[in-house]
Amino acid sequence: MLGLEAISAHNGWAMAVTGTIIVMGGLSVLAFIISQLHKIIGLFEKKKKAPPQFIQPQGDIDILNDLEAAFRLYKPLTAALGEHFHLADLYRIFEKENLPHPHLTISALRTAEYLEPLGEGLFSWKKDQ
Amino acid sequence: MELFVEFLKNTGYYLADMRYVLMICVGILFCFLATAKKYEPLLLLPIGFGIIIGNIPFFRGFGLGIYEDNSVLHYLYFGVTSGLYPSIVFLGLGAMTDFSSMLARPKLMLLGAAAQMGIYFTLLSAMALGFAPKEAASVAIIGGADGPTSIFLTAKLAPHLIGPIAIAAYSYMALIPIIQPPIMRLLTSRKERLIRMPDTERPISRKELVCFPIIGVILCCFLAPASIPLLGPFFFGNFMKESRVVDRLAKTASTSVIDTATIFLGFTVGASTQADVFLTVKSLGIFLLGSVAFSIATASGIIFAKIMNIFLKEKINPLLGAAGVSAVPGSAREVHLVGLKEDPGNYLLMHAMACNASGVIGSAICAGVLWSFMMR
Numbered sequence: 001m002l003g004l005e006a007i008s009a010h011n012g013w014a015m016a017v018t019g020t021i022i023v024m025g026g027l028s029v030l031a032f033i034i035s036q037l038h039k040i041i042g043l044f045e046k047k048k049k050a051p052p053q054f055i056q057p058q059g060d061i062d063i064l065n066d067l068e069a070a071f072r073l074y075k076p077l078t079a080a081l082g083e084h085f086h087l088a089d090l091y092r093i094f095e096k097e098n099l100p101h102p103h104l105t106i107s108a109l110r111t112a113e114y115l116e117p118l119g120e121g122l123f124s125w126k127k128d129q
Numbered sequence: 130m131e132l133f134v135e136f137l138k139n140t141g142y143y144l145a146d147m148r149y150v151l152m153i154c155v156g157i158l159f160c161f162l163a164t165a166k167k168y169e170p171l172l173l174l175p176i177g178f179g180i181i182i183g184n185i186p187f188f189r190g191f192g193l194g195i196y197e198d199n200s201v202l203h204y205l206y207f208g209v210t211s212g213l214y215p216s217i218v219f220l221g222l223g224a225m226t227d228f229s230s231m232l233a234r235p236k237l238m239l240l241g242a243a244a245q246m247g248i249y250f251t252l253l254s255a256m257a258l259g260f261a262p263k264e265a266a267s268v269a270i271i272g273g274a275d276g277p278t279s280i281f282l283t284a285k286l287a288p289h290l291i292g293p294i295a296i297a298a299y300s301y302m303a304l305i306p307i308i309q310p311p312i313m314r315l316l317t318s319r320k321e322r323l324i325r326m327p328d329t330e331r332p333i334s335r336k337e338l339v340c341f342p343i344i345g346v347i348l349c350c351f352l353a354p355a356s357i358p359l360l361g362p363f364f365f366g367n368f369m370k371e372s373r374v375v376d377r378l379a380k381t382a383s384t385s386v387i388d389t390a391t392i393f394l395g396f397t398v399g400a401s402t403q404a405d406v407f408l409t410v411k412s413l414g415i416f417l418l419g420s421v422a423f424s425i426a427t428a429s430g431i432i433f434a435k436i437m438n439i440f441l442k443e444k445i446n447p448l449l450g451a452a453g454v455s456a457v458p459g460s461a462r463e464v465h466l467v468g469l470k471e472d473p474g475n476y477l478l479m480h481a482m483a484c485n486a487s488g489v490i491g492s493a494i495c496a497g498v499l500w501s502f503m504m505r
């Protein structure tokens with residue numbers, strides 16, 4: 001048997017169409033899953049991080065442009081450090097609490113004198129605020 | 130004197146005929162291409178020498194030939210007929226493959242799927258030419274441009290055709306620089322060949338690389354369980370590599386293990402081309418259909434890329450479709466070179482590797498699908 005007759009007799013058309021669909025479908029699903037993989041992994045990573053124990057900014061506060069708000073929100077976080085602290089310790093707490101732009105925020109708070117230098121690398125929050 | 134004459138009658142010189150001489154010439158040609166031209170030397174050299182060994186005529190019944198029970202070659206050939214060597218080669222391939230380019234560009238995976246169309250087209254062509262369904266499926270898998278996959282499926286479905294199919298598959302893989310560029314140029318315009326792929330890509334995290342082989346093996350092997358012997362070791366090898374906790378094992382799989390399997394695979398496949406078994410009209414048909422399969426696979430990848438471009442905002446270079454066949458890294462390299470020829474600043478290699486990697490997975494799935502179809 002030869003030609004189209006042979007293809008039909010051996011169920012060739014069905015095999016070719018089904019095989020094509022399976023391969024295209026399989027690789028499409030795999031492509032879709034791997035395109036979303038980083039998002040799925042990201043979700044798990046977010047869940048793994050401990051929820052913040054301190055106050056979080058309520059609503060949309062632009063921390064860098066509203067340093068007064070930043071000061072009010074962040075000062076309680078440093079209670080455990082005592083009255084005088086090193087900026088490195090402050091930075092560590094900001095990072096641990098997943099606060100946005102810790103380095104920039106500390107720098108801005110320092111420039112705006114919300115953080116007062118006490119000498120020998122120690123700082124304290126401005127008292128009259 | 131009588132003893133001497135008897136001895137002479139048992140020598141290869143006396144027993145040889147033109148068929149053996151022709152096959153030995155083919156073996157020498159393969160060795161020449163591998164050594165002088167450096168065409169796929171890792172494959173062509175063991176195959177070429179195997180062809181020479183396999184075509185030295187001998188007195189039947191001594192347990193010397195690859196098809197004679199209890200011969201050393203027969204035992205070595207068991208790795209081919211059982212599908213053992215292809216599985217080991219896939220283990221090593223997995224341990225060598227870096228999927229990051231594919232994970233960064235998942236849409237290019239579709240080109241790896243599209244290039245498998247050559248397999249199904251050839252399946253129909255082989256059936257139309259009078260091949261039995263199992264033989265047709267074995268011939269069709271040459272379109273996947275994957276030697277171990279072709280050997281594996283043929284060993285399962287039509288073991289008597291392993292020799293011609295393996296030689297055809299590996300020959301066409303070695304001839305990629307000759308076969309693919311004209312098809313690429315024929316099916317694409319210069320404007321299309323000049324399309325630049327974006328350089329910026331999403332960085333792939335280690336977690337993604339570790340998760341991928343697990344997701345891949347589950348998804349693909351659940352879909353086509355018959356592909357487990359190929360994709361199982363493939364993803365296992367890749368998991369060893371990406372986990373970075375068994376570096377010794379990954380290194381062994383990607384060096385000593387795959388090298389050993391490649392030596393015996395190539396050598397025994399070459400030796401299986403005994404002239405009396407190999408030189409048949411069917412072999413000629415297999416070679417003809419193999420070239421059709423390979424060309425259609427290349428063309429379908431390119432055409433599919435052009436179809437994708439109709440719907441995509443950010444166009445992809447259709448040359449990448451040619452890398453959807455699973456000849457790693459030969460076809461990716463060729464796509465890159467054709468792209469460079471048009472525009473010396475157009476680097477397509479990493480994008481082509483993404484298509485290539487998905488082509489390996491696609492052709493293994495196809496092998497599993499065809500095997501399960503034929504087992505019904």
